[in-house]
Amino acid sequence: MLDDATLAAIAATVDPARVLELEQALIRIPSSTFKEQAIADFLAEYLERLGLQVEVMAVPHPFEPAIVSRQPIARLSGTGGGPTLMLNGHMDPGVEMSGWSVDPYGARFEDGWIWGMGAHDDKGGLVGAICAVAAIVEAGVRLRGDVVVTPVVAHKLGGAGTRALLDHGVRADLCINLEHSNNTIANVCVGVVMARIRVSAPELFFRYSAEAKARYMNPIEQIAEVVRRIGPSLDSIPEGAWMRFAPHPELPGFPTHTFDTCHKEHYYHPNHTGLDTREAELQLQFRTVPGQTIESVRADLVRLLDGIKAEHPAFAYVLDLPAPGTERTWCQDPMLCPAGHPLVEALAVGQRLASGGPAQVGGYGRLGNVGDGNIIAAALGIPTVQYGPGDIRIYREWPTPDERVRLDDLVTAARAVAYATARLCG
Numbered sequence: 001m002l003d004d005a006t007l008a009a010i011a012a013t014v015d016p017a018r019v020l021e022l023e024q025a026l027i028r029i030p031s032s033t034f035k036e037q038a039i040a041d042f043l044a045e046y047l048e049r050l051g052l053q054v055e056v057m058a059v060p061h062p063f064e065p066a067i068v069s070r071q072p073i074a075r076l077s078g079t080g081g082g083p084t085l086m087l088n089g090h091m092d093p094g095v096e097m098s099g100w101s102v103d104p105y106g107a108r109f110e111d112g113w114i115w116g117m118g119a120h121d122d123k124g125g126l127v128g129a130i131c132a133v134a135a136i137v138e139a140g141v142r143l144r145g146d147v148v149v150t151p152v153v154a155h156k157l158g159g160a161g162t163r164a165l166l167d168h169g170v171r172a173d174l175c176i177n178l179e180h181s182n183n184t185i186a187n188v189c190v191g192v193v194m195a196r197i198r199v200s201a202p203e204l205f206f207r208y209s210a211e212a213k214a215r216y217m218n219p220i221e222q223i224a225e226v227v228r229r230i231g232p233s234l235d236s237i238p239e240g241a242w243m244r245f246a247p248h249p250e251l252p253g254f255p256t257h258t259f260d261t262c263h264k265e266h267y268y269h270p271n272h273t274g275l276d277t278r279e280a281e282l283q284l285q286f287r288t289v290p291g292q293t294i295e296s297v298r299a300d301l302v303r304l305l306d307g308i309k310a311e312h313p314a315f316a317y318v319l320d321l322p323a324p325g326t327e328r329t330w331c332q333d334p335m336l337c338p339a340g341h342p343l344v345e346a347l348a349v350g351q352r353l354a355s356g357g358p359a360q361v362g363g364y365g366r367l368g369n370v371g372d373g374n375i376i377a378a379a380l381g382i383p384t385v386q387y388g389p390g391d392i393r394i395y396r397e398w399p400t401p402d403e404r405v406r407l408d409d410l411v412t413a414a415r416a417v418a419y420a421t422a423r424l425c426g
Contacts (some may be wrong), residue, residue: 001152001423001426002189002423002426004327005145005382005420006139006141006426007419007422007423008297008353008419008420008424009139009420010135010136010141010204011135011350011354011416011418011419011422012135012414012415013135013136013138013165013418014131014132014135014298014414015111015134015135016411018247018406019050019128019131019209020109020231020407021295022125022127022130022131022424023107023114023119023123023127023405023407023408024107024109024114025119025304025411026039026042026043026118026123026126026127026308027105027107027116027118027119028106028107028116028140029042029105030105030117031091031093031118032092032093032096032151033154033155033156033368034061034067034069034092034154035069035092035248036069036070036071036153036154037069037070038095038124039091039151039298039343040052040056040069040071040091040151040153041069041070041131041185042074043074043091043126043151044074046055046130046131047072047074047130048074050130050133050134051137052074052075052076052149052174052243053072053075053077054072054073054075055072055073055196056071056072056073056176057070057071057072057073057152057164057165057168057203058070058283058301059161059164059389060164061154061157061160061401062107062157062160062245062328062329062335063108063325064279067375068075068345068373069153069161070153071151071153071164071165072149072150072151073148073149073150073165073168073170074148074149074150074188075146075149076133076136076137076143076146076148076149076150078142078143078144078145079142079143079144079148081144081145081426082143082144082145082146082424083145083172083173083174083199084145084146084147084171084172084173084174085145085147085172085173085175085176085421085423085425086150086174086175086176086179086198086319086376086415087129087132087133087147087148087175088150088151088152088160088162088175088176088177088373088376089122089125089126089150089152089177089178089179089388090122090128090151090153090155090161090354091122091126091151091152091153091161092096092115092118092153092155092156092237093118093121093123094117094121094122094218094242094399094403095156095399097400097401098401099401099402099412100401100402101401101402102115102116103116104116104117104401104403104411105117105276109168109407111358111409112406113405114404114406114410115402116403116404116405117247117403118178119390119403119404119405120134120388120390120391120403120404121179121180121390121403122155122178122179122180123238124181124183124274124389124390124409124410125180125265125386125388125389125390125413126151127177127410127413128367128389128413129176129178129414129417130149130408131364131414131418131420132415132416132417132421133147133421135163135414135418136421136422139201141155141422141426142195143252143421143422143426144425144426145173146425146426147421148170149173150162150165150170152165152372155372156372157329158326158328158329158330158331158332158376159332159372159374160328161372162372162375162376163328164376166237166375166379166380171316171381172378172380172382174343174383174384174422175365175373175376175380175383175384175385175416176343176347176384176385176386176390177233177369177371177372177376177384177385177386177387178386178387178417179239179287179369179371179372179373179387179388179389180365180385180388180389180405181365181366181387181388181390182204182365182366182385182389182393182409183351183355183387183389183409183412183413184296184346184359184360184361184365184366184387184389185348185351185359185360185361185362185363185385185387186208186362186363186364186365186385186386186387187338187339187341187344187361187362187363187385188248188250188251188287188334188335188336188337188362188363188365188384189334189336189363189366189369189373189386189420190251190254190255190287190328190334190363190368190369190370191288191289191292191333191334191335191374192285192286192288192328192330192331192332192370193269193285193286193288193297193321193322193324193330193331193332194260194283194284194285194286194321194322194326194330195283195284195285195286195297195301195319195320195321195322196280196282196283196319196320196321196324197223197226197281197283197301197305197318197319197320198275198279198317198318198320199219199222199226199280199281199283199315199316199317200219200280200282200295200316201218201219201314201316201317201374202215202278203277204216206313210332211419213242214313214314215314216314217312217314217316219264219278219279219404220264220302220318221279221282222280222308222312222315222316223262223264223281223282225308225312225315226304226305226308226317227282229242229243229304229307229308230257230304231282231398233257233258233259233408234256234257234258235256236253236254236255236256237256237257241330242300242303242304243297243300244299244300245288245289245291245296246289247289247331248290248363250362250363251289251363251366251367252367253368254287254288254289254368254402255286255289255366256286256287257284257285257286258285259282259283260283260286261283262278262280262281262283263280263281264280265274265277270363272277281418283323286331286349287368287370290334290336291334291337292334293333294321294322294331294385297321298319298321300308301319301321302319305317305319307346312380317403332370332375332378333377333378334374334376335370335373335374335377335378335386336378337365337383337386338383339361339362339382341383342424343383343384343385343420343424344361344385345418346420346423346424347359347387348361348390349419349420349423350415350416350417350418350419350420351416352375353415353419354412354413354415354416354418355409364392365386366386367378369383369386371387373384386415386418387413388406388413389405389406389409389410389412389413390409
């Protein structure tokens, strides 16, 4: 085990000039989802120059296999006998919106702020991870455990890069997912599951029999009844109402939901969705709390839908959960790592040393968000936290143009991760 003085010295080795230089370099490389090739090559070369063993992995698009991006897998090998820590972050930026007041790829640095597309979502997180590893290397310290740095593609496609990474066989014992959290340590995060409800009814013209009318409930009215029973988007689902769950104190306001799409065709108009004119379709997503599963959400929805059927015999539904096409994208379990776990404690000490203030542990910094850490924790069953520079609460809304991050916060994150990595793997 490394002593406290050595750990602090490693953290202090983080060079703010390197942090700024790397952050600006990454911002200046456009890297839309499945167009990350240039930034992947840049990072592969950068990590190789640091002395890490680098493999570049091809990643086909999950829905269009002819489209292929790539991502580096970089390993700082240890001497043996220590745990393997994964430092995971994504290379594709957040939603690429118009309306910027500065060049989104200019990497402007002014008054301590760095502006640019992906400045904290998630290029800032990657910079924190890489500069942390650089500090360990340059301090001349050889760790016992391995450190695996995984800049991944296609987070914005439901973590396609991280899922491909795990399918490729990459494994670890611990993980820090470098997502923006205002440098708070998110040991608990919501999950997400998308549902599709399709309803149907026989066509009924204005002249009808009583028997035909008794078998009829307009599909739009069926969807309206589903919406009414579930409740308004983004409202908290009350405990003891239609959904069964145990509230989590770190996730106030959750579980909740939002209605994403609603479709109904009519024979008077061109058909845009391929639905039969007798059908209507609703897609919605839930943000869930620990203890909820796909199976529990499905049971809750079936109970609610069967309740409508009991009151309206003409109500006819088909439930798909997860919604088709989201099984390997936006279907992620909630994430929970005990606050007393050594991973959380090591990062908290690193954060205190790097910032000079208290470390905040809990759901606050990632409230409502999911990250690739959800995928890693569920797939590998390993302790995982989400942590990184950048706070979306500085904006009036998120996503937003004019994304920016403070250099001081990037340096703090790099030093905290350097400390935690050396402590856990040393």
